[in-house]
Structures are given as structure tokens and as C-alpha cells.
Amino acid sequence: MKEIITLCICCLLISCSTTAQQEQKWPPELTEVWEPEPKVVTGATAQKPPSDAIVLFNGSGLEAWKNAEGGPAGWKINSDGTMTVVKGSGPIFTKEKFGSCQLHIEWKTPDEIEGEGQGRGNSGVFLQNRYEVQILDSYQNRTYSNGQAGAIYKQYPPLVNAMNPTGSWQTYDIIFTAPEFNADGMKTRSGYITVLHNGVLIQNHSELQGTSEYIGLPKNIAHGDDGIQLQDHGNPTSFRNIWIRKL
Ligand code: MG
Numbered sequence: 001m002k003e004i005i006t007l008c009i010c011c012l013l014i015s016c017s018t019t020a021q022q023e024q025k026w027p028p029e030l031t032e033v034w035e036p037e038p039k040v041v042t043g044a045t046a047q048k049p050p051s052d053a054i055v056l057f058n059g060s061g062l063e064a065w066k067n068a069e070g071g072p073a074g075w076k077i078n079s080d081g082t083m084t085v086v087k088g089s090g091p092i093f094t095k096e097k098f099g100s101c102q103l104h105i106e107w108k109t110p111d112e113i114e115g116e117g118q119g120r121g122n123s124g125v126f127l128q129n130r131y132e133v134q135i136l137d138s139y140q141n142r143t144y145s146n147g148q149a150g151a152i153y154k155q156y157p158p159l160v161n162a163m164n165p166t167g168s169w170q171t172y173d174i175i176f177t178a179p180e181f182n183a184d185g186m187k188t189r190s191g192y193i194t195v196l197h198n199g200v201l202i203q204n205h206s207e208l209q210g211t212s213e214y215i216g217l218p219k220n221i222a223h224g225d226d227g228i229q230l231q232d233h234g235n236p237t238s239f240r241n242i243w244i245r246k247l
Pocket of ligand 1: 135
């Protein structure tokens with residue numbers, strides 16, 4: 001038995017070194033891939049989205065958005081190129097539907113601290129109108145961890161709390177992989193969300209358990225592309241510079 005094991009190890013070592021010797025003889029070009037060539041895109045700056053992004057809000061208007069009934073979005077556009085939730089006007093949705101995407105969004109909770117826990121600057125960004133990345137003033141404001149800013153609501157707390165102080169602008173850069181369903185309505189691939197909050201990784205390819213639910217467990221009802229929703233939770237949270245890239 002001992003001899004057989006020794007023989008196997010010897011064979012393995014010989015085959016490994018033979019492969020290594022063969023590889024050394026290869027021209028370096030053998031492992032180069034030239035096609036397809038990645039498309040040229042101009043990167044984002046603080047003032048400008050990447051050249052291939054779809055601008056969802058840049059301060060000039062709410063043309064890309066609608067309310068729940070399909071009418072004009074009722075949020076307030078401010079003179080400084082931002083917009084603010086109007087309490088009671090309801091959530092707003094992008095007119096265009098999206099699947100997997102990269103989403104950049106900047107948000108700010110009210111300067112004046114009002115309320116606590118879930119009642120302070122609450123809003124949210126829902127991918128495909130179903131999967132919420134929580135927006136909340138989580139600067140020195142404790143609430144349940146899977147409901148604080150950057151949580152995938154009621155599923156995953158953020159890895160860290162990367163909040164800037166109350167009243168400061170915050171950024172989310174979200175990478176969303178849409179879930180997939182077959183013709184029978186069964187989920188065949190989970191969705192995934194990665195989030196950088198103010199440049200800090202707070203969700204690392206988190207596997208969606210299903211929809212974000214306030215009460216009860218996540219649901220997995222088949223759906224296709226859908227709009228991005230921003231939540232009216234009754235707090236005057238503001239937004240600016242929102243753009244998206246389809247993946
Ligand atoms: Mg919310």
C-alpha cells in the first residue's frame with residue numbers, strides 16, 4: 001500500500017513538472033485574449049456620471065420618475081439641484097424598468113434631528129421595486145441592525161456603519177444582480193446586492209432571500225425588470241446626482 005501511495009505521489013510530481021516545463025516553452029501570446037475589446041467609457045467625477053450611464057436625476061427635473069398611479073412624481077425640486085421627499089405624496093418610481101445594474105445615488109437626511117430609530121430620515125432605494133437598501137439617519141441613532149442605513153432591509157445589516165454626520169451628503173454605489181425565474185415561476189438564481197456607502201464596502205455580494213418585507217418573511221414571486229423605487233417614509237430626506245448603468 002505504502003509503495004502504491006509513493007508511486008502516485010511521484011507520478012503527480014512528474015506530471016506537474018512536465019506541465020510547468022511545457023508552459024515555459026509556450027509563447028506569452030498563447031494566453032492573451034484580444035476579442036472582444038472592452039468599450040471605452042469615460043469615468044465618473046463628482047460633477048459628471050460615466051459616459052454610458054443613464055441619468056435618473058441631475059437637478060433639472062423629475063422626467064425620469066412617476067408616482068404609483070403613473071402620474072407626475074410629486075417630490076420637491078430644490079434650487080440647489082436636489083430633490084426632497086414630500087410627505088404623503090408617496091414613493092416615486094423610474095419610468096424605465098431595469099434588471100441587473102450599477103446604481104449611484106446621493107442622499108441626505110434632514111439637518112435638524114427629529115424623531116429616532118426608524119423615524120429619523122427614513123427612505124429607501126428599492127431595486128426592481130422589491131429589494132430595499134435602507135436609507136436612514138444612522139449617525140448615532142440606534143435601531144435594529146438589519147434596518148439601519150445600508151441594511152438590505154430585514155435581511156442583512158451593513159458590514160459597518162459608514163454614516164457621515166446628520167445633515168451631510170451620503171453616497172451609495174450599488175451593484176445589483178437580478179434574480180432569475182423559470183417559466184414555472186420558480187427562482188433559478190438568487191439576486192445579489194453589493195453596496196459601497198461613502199466609498200466603504202457595506203454589503204459584499206449579499207444573496208437576496210427574497211423581497212424586502214416590513215412584516216414576515218421575504219417572498220420569491222417571479223418577476224421581470226422593474227423600476228427603481230425611492231420611498232416616502234414621511235421624512236424629508238433629499239437626493240441628488242442619481243445615475244444608473246445597465247449590466
Ligand atoms: Mg426605508
